[in-house]
Amino acid sequence: MLGRLRAAGLPSDPAADRLLLAEVALTLALSAEGERLIAALRQAGLEVRLVKGAAFARALYAGETRSFTDIDLLLRREDLPAAGRVLAARDYRALRFRLKHAEGYAEEKWQRPPDSALGPLLVELHWDLIGSPTLRRGRRCDLALLRGATPDQEQAQHLLVAAVHGALGDGFTRLQPLADLARALSQPIDYGWLGERLRAGRLEKPLALALDLVHRCFAQPAALEARRRLSLPAPPFWVRRLLSVPLVTAGEVTRSGWRRQLVREWLKLRH
Helix, strand or coil: CHHHHHHCCCCCCHHHHHHHHHHHHHHHHHHHHHHHHHHHHHHCCCCEEEECHHHHHHHHCCCCCCCCCCEEEEECHHHHHHHHHHHHHCCCEECCCCCCCCCCCCEEEEECCCCCCCCCCEEEEECCCCCCHHHHCCCCCCHHHHCCCCHHHHHHHHHHHHHHHHHHHHCCCCCHHHHHHHHHHCCCCCHHHHHHHHHHHCCHHHHHHHHHHHHHHHCCHHHHHHHHHCCCCCCCHHHHHHCCHHHHHHCCCCCCHHHHHHHHHHHHCCC
C-alpha cells in the first residue's frame, strides 16, 4: 500500500505512514478474528452472517484495502444470549453504554480487554441492522430479510446494507457507506431481488436517500438508474437541501446536528 502511495507521487510522512500501517494491521487482525468467530458460532449451532465493513472489504474491494474498526455479525434475536456465551468463552466482555432509549436497541457490543493477546478487538452483535427502536418502527433489515441471497444477488444485498447503515445508522456523517454503495452499484444488480426485499423491509425511503446522495456526491449515473429501476421517488427538495453535498463530504457533525435530526424525523415517517 505504501509503495502504491509513493508511486502515485504522495510524499513520505513517517507519522502518517505509521497510522496507516496500524490501520491495516487492525483490519487484518479483525478479518482473521471474524472468521474464527463465525466458525465458533456456527459450531455452536447458530446462524450468523458477516455484515458491513468486513463483508464489504471482502466483496467490494478485492485486491484493495478497505479498513474497518470492528466485526459486525448479524444473528437471530433469540440467538444473541447464546452468541454472547460463545464470545465470553473467547475472552470478550459485554460493553455497557448509555443510549437515548432504555431498551429496544438491536445490537450488543463486546470487546476483548486491552491486555488481551489480540488487543481490544471490538465485536457488534446485531439482530437487526436498524439499531434505533424509533427508526425501526415498521421496518426491518434482519437475518430473515437477507437470508437466501445467491452469489448473483450479493451485490444487491451489499447495496441494501450500505444504504441502511448510512441512512438509519451512521446518518451519513461519513462518506464510507456511500463509497460502499457506489462500489456495489459498479457491478450488475439483481433488481428483482432488491425490490422484493425493499418492500418486505419497508426500506424504500432510506435507499432512495442513499442513492440520491451517491449520485450527488460521486456523479454516478448508476444511482439514478437504480432509483428508476426500483421506482423510487427522489427525496423531497428540503431533505436534499438539508443533507447537502458540502455537509456530507465534510463529515461535519456538531454544527449540523439539527439538519440531520430533521432528516431523521422524515425517515421515521411511514410515507
